[in-house]
Amino acid sequence: MRKRIELNDNWRFIRANEEQAERELYDDAHWSIVHIPHTWNAIDGANGYEYYQGACWYRKAFDVEPAYQGSKLFIEFNGSNSITDVYVNGQHIGQHKGGYSTFRFDITDAVKYGAKNILAVKVDNTVVDDVYPQKADFTFYGGIYRDVNIIVKNPVHVDLLDYGSSGIYVVQEQVTKEKAQLTVKVKLVNDSSEEKRVRLWADIVNAEQRAVTYAAKEVVLAAGESKTEELPCIIEQPILWNGRKHPYMYSVNVSLTSFNDTIDACSIPFGVRYFHVDAEKGFFLNGEHLPLYGVSRHQDRKDMGWAITEQEQVEDMAAIKEIGATSIRLAHYQHSQFFYDLCDKEGMVVWAEIPFISVMSQHELEGINAKQQMLELIKQNFNHPSIMFWGLQNEIQIGGERPEVRRLVKELNRLTKEEDPTRLTTMANVLFVNEEDEYNRMTDVVGYNKYYGWYHGKTDDFAPWLDKFHHINPDVPLCISEYGAEGIVQYHSTEPKVKDYTEEYHALFHEQVWKIFEQRPFLWATYVWNMFDFGANIRDEGGVQGRNNKGLITYDRKIRKDAFYMYKAHWSQEKFVHITSKRFVDRVEERIQIKVYSNCSSVTLYVNGAEHQTIASDEKIFIFEQVPLSEGINEIRAVANEDQVHYEDMAKFVKVNEPNPSYEAPVEDKGEEVANWFQMPELDGGVMEELHITDDVYSTRCTFKELFANEEAGAVLTKYLGEDFTNRPTYSMTQGFKIDTLAEMAPEHFTEKLLYALNKELIKIKKSI
Numbered sequence: 001m002r003k004r005i006e007l008n009d010n011w012r013f014i015r016a017n018e019e020q021a022e023r024e025l026y027d028d029a030h031w032s033i034v035h036i037p038h039t040w041n042a043i044d045g046a047n048g049y050e051y052y053q054g055a056c057w058y059r060k061a062f063d064v065e066p067a068y069q070g071s072k073l074f075i076e077f078n079g080s081n082s083i084t085d086v087y088v089n090g091q092h093i094g095q096h097k098g099g100y101s102t103f104r105f106d107i108t109d110a111v112k113y114g115a116k117n118i119l120a121v122k123v124d125n126t127v128v129d130d131v132y133p134q135k136a137d138f139t140f141y142g143g144i145y146r147d148v149n150i151i152v153k154n155p156v157h158v159d160l161l162d163y164g165s166s167g168i169y170v171v172q173e174q175v176t177k178e179k180a181q182l183t184v185k186v187k188l189v190n191d192s193s194e195e196k197r198v199r200l201w202a203d204i205v206n207a208e209q210r211a212v213t214y215a216a217k218e219v220v221l222a223a224g225e226s227k228t229e230e231l232p233c234i235i236e237q238p239i240l241w242n243g244r245k246h247p248y249m250y251s252v253n254v255s256l257t258s259f260n261d262t263i264d265a266c267s268i269p270f271g272v273r274y275f276h277v278d279a280e281k282g283f284f285l286n287g288e289h290l291p292l293y294g295v296s297r298h299q300d301r302k303d304m305g306w307a308i309t310e311q312e313q314v315e316d317m318a319a320i321k322e323i324g325a326t327s328i329r330l331a332h333y334q335h336s337q338f339f340y341d342l343c344d345k346e347g348m349v350v351w352a353e354i355p356f357i358s359v360m361s362q363h364e365l366e367g368i369n370a371k372q373q374m375l376e377l378i379k380q381n382f383n384h385p386s387i388m389f390w391g392l393q394n395e396i397q398i399g400g401e402r403p404e405v406r407r408l409v410k411e412l413n414r415l416t417k418e419e420d421p422t423r424l425t426t427m428a429n430v431l432f433v434n435e436e437d438e439y440n441r442m443t444d445v446v447g448y449n450k451y452y453g454w455y456h457g458k459t460d461d462f463a464p465w466l467d468k469f470h471h472i473n474p475d476v477p478l479c480i481s482e483y484g485a486e487g488i489v490q491y492h493s494t495e496p497k498v499k500d501y502t503e504e505y506h507a508l509f510h511e512q513v514w515k516i517f518e519q520r521p522f523l524w525a526t527y528v529w530n531m532f533d534f535g536a537n538i539r540d541e542g543g544v545q546g547r548n549n550k551g552l553i554t555y556d557r558k559i560r561k562d563a564f565y566m567y568k569a570h571w572s573q574e575k576f577v578h579i580t581s582k583r584f585v586d587r588v589e590e591r592i593q594i595k596v597y598s599n600c601s602s603v604t605l606y607v608n609g610a611e612h613q614t615i616a617s618d619e620k621i622f623i624f625e626q627v628p629l630s631e632g633i634n635e636i637r638a639v640a641n642e643d644q645v646h647y648e649d650m651a652k653f654v655k656v657n658e659p660n661p662s663y664e665a666p667v668e669d670k671g672e673e674v675a676n677w678f679q680m681p682e683l684d685g686g687v688m689e690e691l692h693i694t695d696d697v698y699s700t701r702c703t704f705k706e707l708f709a710n711e712e713a714g715a716v717l718t719k720y721l722g723e724d725f726t727n728r729p730t731y732s733m734t735q736g737f738k739i740d741t742l743a744e745m746a747p748e749h750f751t752e753k754l755l756y757a758l759n760k761e762l763i764k765i766k767k768s769i
Contacts, residue, residue, distance in 0.1 A: 001265055003152040007062060007119070008036040011144075015040045017055035022120045024090040028059045037079075037307035039143035041125075045305050046139060046535030046555070048545040055124040058144060066114040072153045072191055073111055074160050076104045079146030079336065080123050081306070082131055087120040097131045097369055099140070100334035100355065101376035102164035104151070130364040132373060133355040136332060137548065138298060139535040141305040146336055154263040155192040156256060159226060162187050163372075165379035168254050170270045172422055177286070180238040180272040184231040184252055190221035197221075198263065202231045203253040206239070212250065240286045241271025241385040244326055247347030249385070271344060271385030277424060277445050277477040277524045285349070292327035292349055292525035293571045295320060295552070296482065298534035299335055302556040305535065310338055312557075317342045319553055320531060323564060324571025329481065329527040332357050332394050334377050343386035351426060351481075351527070352381060353391025359399035360408065367408040374412055378419045390416050390423055394481075395430035395449060397439070400703050400737050409442050428481035431456075432744055435472045445524060447481025452513075454485040454498060459512040470522055477524045480517065484529035484550035485509040487561050488542045492584035492663040494592070499672055501542035501549070501665040504581060507562040511621060514570060528552060528567070542665045565597040569620035575600055575647055577638045582651040586660040587629060592653070596622040600640035600647060608635055629655045688756045691763060698762040700739035700755050707739075707762070716761045720754065 012031040020026060038058075044051040064073065075086060081099030085092065088110035096103040111117050125142030127134060151160060159167040169185040184202040198221070203214040215231035239248040248271060255265040275285045283292050297316065300306050313336065320328060327349040330339070334354065343350050354373040374392070381387055392412045396405055413425050424444040431450050433439050440446050448469075453459030462483075469478055485498070487506025496505035510528070517526050533551035540546075547555060552564040565578035577598040596603050602616035605624045615622045627636070633654055640647045693699045698706070698713045708714040708726065718725060739758065743750035 001154070001262055002157070005062075005150040005152070007060060007148040007150060010060070011036060011038070012059040013038065013040075013056065015052060015056050017122070017124075018057050021057040021059065022085075022087040022090060022092070022122070024118045026059070026118075026120070031057075031059070034058075036148055037143075037145045037309065039081075039141045039145050039305040039307040041139065041141040041143070042303055042305040042307060045141050045300075045537060046302070046546040047537075048540070049537055051139065051537050053125050053127070053140065053142065055122055055126070056142060058121040058123065060119045061116050062119060062150070063115070064111045064113050064117060064150075068152050069113045070155075071108075072106065072155055072157065073108045074104045074151045074153070075107050075119070076102065076149045076151055076160075077144065077146070078102045078148070079306070080121070080144045081125050081140060081142055083124045083126075083128070084144075085122040087122075089118055090120075098373050098376070099125070101373065102337070102380055103376075104160050104164055106161065107150075129361050131369050132361075133332070133357045134359045134361060136355065136357045137536050137538065138332070139300070139305070139537045139546075141300060141307075141535070143305075143307060145306040145308075154256075156188070156190050156196045156198060156221065156258070157264040158254065158256070158266065159187040159189045161189075163376045163379040165376075165382070166266065166268060168252070168266070168268050169379075169382045170252055170268065172272060172274075175238070175240070175272050175274040177240065178237065180235040182233045182235065182272070184215065184233055184254070185228055186231070186254055187226065187228045188219060188221060188256070189226045190223060193223050195220065195222050196258070199257045200229055200231065201253075201255045201257065202233060203255075204233055204235065205251050205253060207249055209251075235272065238272050241273040241344075242347070243285055243290055243349060244321075244347035247271065247345060247385075249344060268383050269341070269344065270383045273385055275388055279475050279477045280522050282521055282524045283349070290326060290349070292479075293325050293567070294327040294329055294351075294479075294525050294527035295323065295325045295531035296329040296331045296527045296529050297335075297531050298331060299339070300535050301532075313339050313342060315557060316532070317346055319557065319560075320348070321346055322572065322574070323531075323552070323568045324573070325531075325567075326571075327351070327525055327527070328531075329353075329391075331530075334373070334380070337380070340381055340384045340386065344384050348386050349388055350384070350386045351389040351391055351525075352377060352387045353394065353428075355394075356392065356396055356408075356412070357394040358396065360396060360402065360405045365404045365408075367411065370408065370412060371415055374415060375419065378416065382420065388423055389426045389445070390420065392416065392425060392427045392443060394428045396427075397430045397433055398737070400705075401741065406438070406442075409439070413443050426479075426481075432741060434744075435469045440473055440476050445477040445479065447479040447525075447527070449482035449529070450480055451483060451485075453509050459509055459516070462513055462516045466516070466520055466523070470520075477522075479523055479525040479527070481525075481527050482529040483513060483526070486541055486549045487551075487563060488544060488549050488665065489554065489559055489561060489583050490662065491542065491665045492581060494589065497671040499667060500670040501667065502663075503562055503583065507566055507580060510563040510566050514567070518570070532557065542667060562597070566621070569597040569599045572599065575640070575642050575645065577603055577640050577647045577649045579636060579638050579649045579651040584663065585652065585654055586656045586663075587653050588656055588659055589629065590655075591626045591628050594624040594627045594636060594638075594651075596624070596638045596649075598622060598638070598640055598647070600642045602640060604639045606637040606639065629653060631655050688752070691756070691759050693759060693763055696767055698765045698767060699759050700743070700762070702762075703738050710765065710767075712765045713762055716758060716765075719761075720758060 012028040013034040014031045084096045091110045094105040167187040171183040173181045201216045204212045253267045329351040356370045426445045428447045452461040488501045491502040493502045530551045533555035536548040562580040580595045603622045604614040605612040636651045
């Protein structure tokens with residue numbers, strides 16, 4: 001039978017591309033000793049713009065027992081970013097491109113039995129043209145950051161080389177409350193030199209490990225043959241996997257027997273359910289409407305990068321459960337099998353996606369790597385009942401209007417539906433995709449990443465845009481796949497406004513936006529960006545370098561921001577009270593406003609032991625005005641009593657004479673929109689004459705990349721947009737934009753005057769033939 005041997009401890013590592021490090025007899029004594037999971041960007045990946053990207057080497061000695069001779073041996077990597085070359089005893093075993101999925105190689109013929117073997121692994125997180133992602137707003141941490149194992153199997157076995165999957169797929173043909181019709185598909189391999197006759201078993205057991213049903217068949221495998229066998233199974237009166245309410249799991253125990261010997265066996269958990277999305281009424285699970293209260297998650301953590309353990313993943317899930325979320329968008333790549341297992345166990349509805357994000361390759365136009373990662377995602381995660389949406393792309397339109405991008409998105413959708421017709425396809429469009437664009441009909445359902453109230457417009461702008469989209473596309477199921485604002489808990493204000501980076505504006509933003517969303521039942525889901533702050537090396541915001549601070553919880557997971565409790569009040573059944581702005585300790589005012597988030601029906605406020613006011617409301621937000629402060633320390637208590645249970649929170653504020661300057665973010669123009677891409681110049685007025693733009697001259701119809709490729713045209717852009725334009729960290733993500741496209745997205749920045757000024761000079765420059 002199969003055996004799994006962990007190879008996680010005591011690796012030799014060097015942060016350099018060492019020549020000849022693949023050799024069996026190479027001297028690595030001067031290298032560091034590390035343990036898997038490991039990344040070489042744990043610190044520099046979230047400190048600013050520069051972090052190490054390049055090739056590094058790992059080496060490890062391991063033994064193979066003589067008893068394993070005659071078996072098949074596979075090396076398994078569960079996550080290594082992003083191009084991995086594997087050598088055993090100096091022999092190149094294989095290369096894997098992509099940093100997020102499980103991959104395996106057959107090492108049977110390369111190992112020495114009963115002797116020491118040398119495993120050498122080169123990992124390179126350099127961005128290359130044929131591996132995704134190309135560019136994105138998060139750090140590409142390098143390293144072997146998930147477990148490594150050797151798997152020993154009988155030559156006749158369930159296939160482990162089918163895109164890193166288990167080789168077993170529980171297909172839910174038709175599921176109702178009365179019956180679950182399933183087909184268990186098993187891919188078998190005979191790696192021996194002779195024909196083998198085996199019996200294939202699929203025993204389905206319930207959560208209590210009691211037998212429910214089974215199927216079996218005799219299989220004949222020729223020498224070297226691989227084939228997929230199908231075993232129909234029916235569960236009568238199934239207990240449905242029903243989200244957080246009841247995430248019930250079955251298991252299918254698959255085994256291969258030869259006479260009296262079991263030669264391979266494994267157990268695959270799964271759950272049975274059915275679901276659909278209605279363009280008017282939202283998401284339905286097992287025939288009942290389920291609001292998808294969603295958060296997005298990146299997998300990194302402070303000082304750890306992606307090299308996290310099961311403990312950190314359990315902590316993340318506990319926080320997501322606490323807030324009351326019912327759905328998670330696992331962005332922007334395949335996450336670990338352990339976390340998908342947690343989603344199954346805890347009843348989370350999951351959007352799983354590949355890193356086809358921001359920019360498509362400029363040269364590899366078939367999307368070979370994107371399709372590979374899509375197949376790996378689907379095949380490796382096919383049996384997770386929590387996954388109901390396969391995500392094909394995220395903001396891929398940032399790279400500019402390109403017919404090959406549209407073609408590839410359609411091909412990814414077709415591939416996904418062929419591989420798994422039981423789930424829905426989706427994608428996250430960048431905010432400037434027009435409501436009438438065909439992108440909105442390429443997948444089963446669609447999402448938009450919108451940042452009204454931060455990068456452009458006001459929070460109130462969500463309402464008219466949502467209603468406009470739904471009016472134009474009444475049959476297109478719509479969700480908001482990203483929305484958010486930066487919130488840094490060091491900064492505070494009694495008059496919060498956009499771009500002040502305060503915890504108060506962060507909370508106010510989410511209050512206002514959530515009110516709009518909950519009034520529109522046609523939204524099939526909404527996903528807060530983000531559940532946790534995360535590493536983004538290109539960022540420098542609010543005095544914090546290398547991070548995206550939009551999380552509801554800080555990067556180190558130690559502080560829940562006030563907005564966390566706003567959502568908890570609306571989403572969770574767990575009663576609580578929370579006083580906001582507790583970190584805004586020093587106050588100059590004689591009287592202040594106290595805001596409380598709670599899902600209790602009434603809250604009483606006490607000031608220095610004296611009752612101030614009781615407010616009864618079902619709005620979840622309790623605002624107490626004119627709360628007096630005495631000199632020195634003031635103790636504020638918020639109290640609720642619900643169903644004979646006492647709930648309380650306490651805060652202390654200090655009356656001071658001068659404002660605390662540390663509460664101010666070191667940014668100018670507070671109250672104005674945050675520059676997501678570029679700062680635009682102010683232009684004088686004047687008469688704008690009609691301009692005639694032809695295809696043989698440069699204009700704002702061209703991309704930034706095209707314009708800067710011409711010296712004269714580049715000089716015009718520099719004149720109006722500044723000398724540092726191309727040095728800004730976000731410029732590399734937007735080279736493929738046409739200026740007119742950005743103008744549609746952000747007319748308040750790309751004004752008619754600016755477009756006129758640019759075109760007036762650009763049309764004088766002829767394109768070279």
